Amino acid sequence: xxxxxxxxxxxxxxxASLWSQNKQLLYDFNEIPQSLSVNPGVKTLQKWHAxxxxxxxxxxxxxxxxxxxxxxxxxxxxxxxxxxxxxxLDAMSRKDDFSTxxxxxxxxxxxxxxxxxxxxxxxxxxxETDIITYWPKDLAxxxxxxxxxxxxxxxxxxxxxxxRGEMVNVFHFGINRKVSNTLTVGARAKIYxxxxxxxxxxxxxxxxxxxxQDNIYTNTIVxxxxxxxxxxxxxxxxxxxxxxxxxxxxxxxxTKRVLLGGNLxxxxxxxxxxxLNPQTTITGSILDVGFIYNSKDVKNYTLKGSVTNxxxxxxxxxxxxxxxxxxxQDLIDEIEESLPYExxxxxxxSFRPVKAYGSIRYDFGQGGSSNEDCACPINIDGxxxxxxxxxxxxxxxxxxxxxxxxxxxxxxFYQKRLGRAMSLKTTYTIDKYSLTNIxxxxxxxxxxxxxxxxxDNLLGYKNIxxxxxxxxxxxxxxxxxxxx
Numbered sequence: 001x002x003x004x005x006x007x008x009x010x011x012x013x014x015x016a017s018l019w020s021q022n023k024q025l026l027y028d029f030n031e032i033p034q035s036l037s038v039n040p041g042v043k044t045l046q047k048w049h050a051x052x053x054x055x056x057x058x059x060x061x062x063x064x065x066x067x068x069x070x071x072x073x074x075x076x077x078x079x080x081x082x083x084x085x086x087x088x089l090d091a092m093s094r095k096d097d098f099s100t101x102x103x104x105x106x107x108x109x110x111x112x113x114x115x116x117x118x119x120x121x122x123x124x125x126x127x128e129t130d131i132i133t134y135w136p137k138d139l140a141x142x143x144x145x146x147x148x149x150x151x152x153x154x155x156x157x158x159x160x161x162x163x164r165g166e167m168v169n170v171f172h173f174g175i176n177r178k179v180s181n182t183l184t185v186g187a188r189a190k191i192y193x194x195x196x197x198x199x200x201x202x203x204x205x206x207x208x209x210x211x212x213q214d215n216i217y218t219n220t221i222v223x224x225x226x227x228x229x230x231x232x233x234x235x236x237x238x239x240x241x242x243x244x245x246x247x248x249x250x251x252x253x254x255t256k257r258v259l260l261g262g263n264l265x266x267x268x269x270x271x272x273x274x275x276l277n278p279q280t281t282i283t284g285s286i287l288d289v290g291f292i293y294n295s296k297d298v299k300n301y302t303l304k305g306s307v308t309n310x311x312x313x314x315x316x317x318x319x320x321x322x323x324x325x326x327x328x329q330d331l332i333d334e335i336e337e338s339l340p341y342e343x344x345x346x347x348x349x350s351f352r353p354v355k356a357y358g359s360i361r362y363d364f365g366q367g368g369s370s371n372e373d374c375a376c377p378i379n380i381d382g383x384x385x386x387x388x389x390x391x392x393x394x395x396x397x398x399x400x401x402x403x404x405x406x407x408x409x410x411x412x413f414y415q416k417r418l419g420r421a422m423s424l425k426t427t428y429t430i431d432k433y434s435l436t437n438i439x440x441x442x443x444x445x446x447x448x449x450x451x452x453x454x455x456d457n458l459l460g461y462k463n464i465x466x467x468x469x470x471x472x473x474x475x476x477x478x479x480x481x482x483x484x
Contacts, residue, residue, distance in 0.1 A: 021101045021130070021355060022398045023059065024411040024427050025441040025454040026473060028283055028359050031423050032443050032452045033110060033477050036122055038357060039285040040174050040186030041271035044110070044120040045481070049450075051108035052476040057126065059103045059473040065432045066096035066135060089144060092135045094160045095404060099132040105475070120176040122188075127258070130353060131165030134404060147209040147219075158205035158223055162403055166197040166350070168292070169258040174269070182275040190267035194292050195257045196231030197350050201403040221339060222306040228348050229301075230263055230294035265292030267352055279389065281361045288352040295347035305339040359396040363389035390417045398431075407432065421445050429456070439471070450477040 027038045033049040034057045035042045051057060071087045072080070103126055110122035138156040145151055174188030205223035238249045256262075267290020273283045366389055396411040409431035416424045422444050429437040434457055441454035456471030 021099075021353070021400055022409050022429070022431065023454075023473070024396055024398060024409065024413070024429055025425060025439050025456065025471075027357050027396055027398075028361065028394075029415070029423070029425055029441060029443065029452075029454075031445070032450070032475075033108065033122075033479065034105075034452075034475060036110065036174065036176065036186070036188075037126075038287065039271040039273070039283055040176060040188045040269050041184050041273050041285065042176070042186070042283070043178075043184050043273050044112075044176050046110070046112075047480040048111040049109070049477050049479045051105055051124070052478070053107050054104065055476055056108050057103065057105035057473075057475040060471070064096075064098050066092040066098075084144065089137075089141055092137065094135060094137045094157075096135040097132055097402075097404075098135075099130075099402075100165075101128065101130040103128045108477075118178040121174070122176070123171075123173040125169065125171050127167070127169050129165075129167045132163070132402060134160070134162040136160040136162075142207070147207070151209065152217070153208070153210055155206045155208040158207060158225060159203045161203050161225070162201050164199040164201050164403055166292075167195040168197075169193045169195065169262070170267075171260075172269075184273040186271050188269040190269070190288075190290060191260070192265035192267060192290065192292050192352070193257060193260045194231060194263040194265070194294065195254060196229075196235060197263070197292065197294055198227065198229040198232055199350060200225070200227040202226065218308060220306070220308045223303050223339060225303045227301045228294075228298075228350075230296065230298045230348075230350075231257065232297070233299045234297045263292055263294045263296050265350075265352075266290055271357075279363045281363070282359065283361070284358045285356065287355040287357075289354055290352045292350050292352070293347065294350055298345045298347055300344050300346060300348070302342045302344070303339065304342075307339045354401040356399045357396065359394055361392050361394035363392045365390040388417075391415065396427075425454075427456075434460075445479070448478050448480060450479045451475075 023038050026032065026035055028042065029035050030042045030045060033046065033051070036044070037057070067087050072083050106125040106127065108122070108124035108126075110120060113119040113121060138160045139158070142151070142156045147154075147156075169192070171191045171193070172188050174186060176184065176186035178184050203225040205221070205225060208220050210218050210220070234253060235250070238246060238253065241249075243249075267288050269285065269287045269289070271283065271285030273281060275281050392413075392415040394413055396413065398409040398411070400407040409429055411427050411429040413425060413427045415426075418424070422442070425441040425443075427437075427439040427441075429439065431437070436459055437457045438459055439454065439456040440458060441452065443450070443452045451474075453474040454472070
């Protein structure tokens with residue numbers, strides 16, 4: 001039976017990776033071509049761009065809303081069992097999570113239409129991993145304390161178990177259009193090719209132990225639980241075979257699924273940028289409105305029903321000669337009949353985690369006309385970005401759909417442009433992971449070569465093990481502004 005192994009894998013992978021999806025430093029940083037990935041309607045300044053394959057966009061982020069590594073393993077003289085009790089079981093709630101997402105761009109290309117210079121087309125491919133594990137509070141207490149003592153009569157919530165994860169390759173094509181001097185809109189179509197997916201998010205039920213009548217205790221289980229997986233069995237089969245070709249077989253399977261050989265789906269991104277006046281701009285975007293139909297390599301596990309038992313009921317002396325396997329087997333059969341564990345291969349639809357951004361920006365410190373220097377934006381005659389401002393301040397909102405509600409973040413930012421070659425952006429973000437998240441981003445332009453690096457929660461770098469959040473994004477692009 002692999003259901004236990006799969007839950008263990010999901011929990012371990014989520015706790016070990018610890019990633020988060022908000023890209024507040026990249027959002028509205030329109031000097032960086034990858035800003036199109038978080039707002040298809042961002043103002044595009046370049047004639048064309050081409051990301052350096054595999055290193056044009058890499059994002060590594062980490063966050064936990066609950067306990068940190070330092071909380072449990074710091075050499076502070078406190079007994080480990082006490083730490084588990086005070087910092088895990090007592091302090092964390094079922095809404096705390098360990099979540100993971102990472103992205104690696106395979107390629108990213110954009111160009112301006114020759115006959116429609118107000119249109120900017122982009123296409124590319126990237127891989128994404130997204131996993132979230134909620135803290136199973138009641139189940140953790142049950143495992144740590146057991147169902148005896150003070151827990152007699154307590155109902156443990158089986159619905160605390162909630163995990164979801166996927167690895168998916170994404171092919172995308174987008175159009176960014178300057179509608180007028182004040183409005184830019186954009187949309188991106190996506191094809192998803194799933195490498196693996198699993199989810200167990202709609203669980204319900206309870207487990208309780210009470211005083212019995214025929215025996216000392218009565219155990220009651222009411223369960224409606226399901227784990228749905230696709231692509232996991234094929235990977236597990238290869239790993240279990242453990243042959244001399246395991247690595248080759250895994251590589252072949254991943255390559256096939258990356259190149260549209262996995263479960264397929266469709267998605268859409270959309271966004272806009274609107275200038276309220278020459279110095280005030282609002283933006284918004286919605287990402288990954290899409291789904292994947294999982295029909296290949298599907299394996300689902302269900303546990304549904306209810307049962308109450310008091311263990312073995314033995315009547316003496318009549319049963320003294322029947323204390324064998326038959327009594328145990330009768331008990332097991334009774335439980336399995338009332339609380340059946342089943343497996344099936346029914347296809348299912350999984351929805352992508354929808355994300356939304358919004359911002360307002362005020363520009364000031366006019367530096368001159370945008371046709372100064374060699375790296376000026378295209379389409380100047382149309383009035384786009386005809387004024388160059390050296391400073392920007394503003395605020396951003398981020399929302400993401402998660403199994404237990406909306407995850408939100410609020411960001412304030414300041415951006416400084418140092419000529420045409422360099423831009424700096426600093427952010428202060430408040431979310432469930434940190435109230436002191438200060439980030440810094442650098443974009444550097446040397447002729448056609450573009451390099452950017454974005455780091456979050458800089459205060460946490462003095463002790464990563466005690467940090468609730470850390471982030472690093474970087475990449476290289478080749479950009480043509482005019483005839484470069």
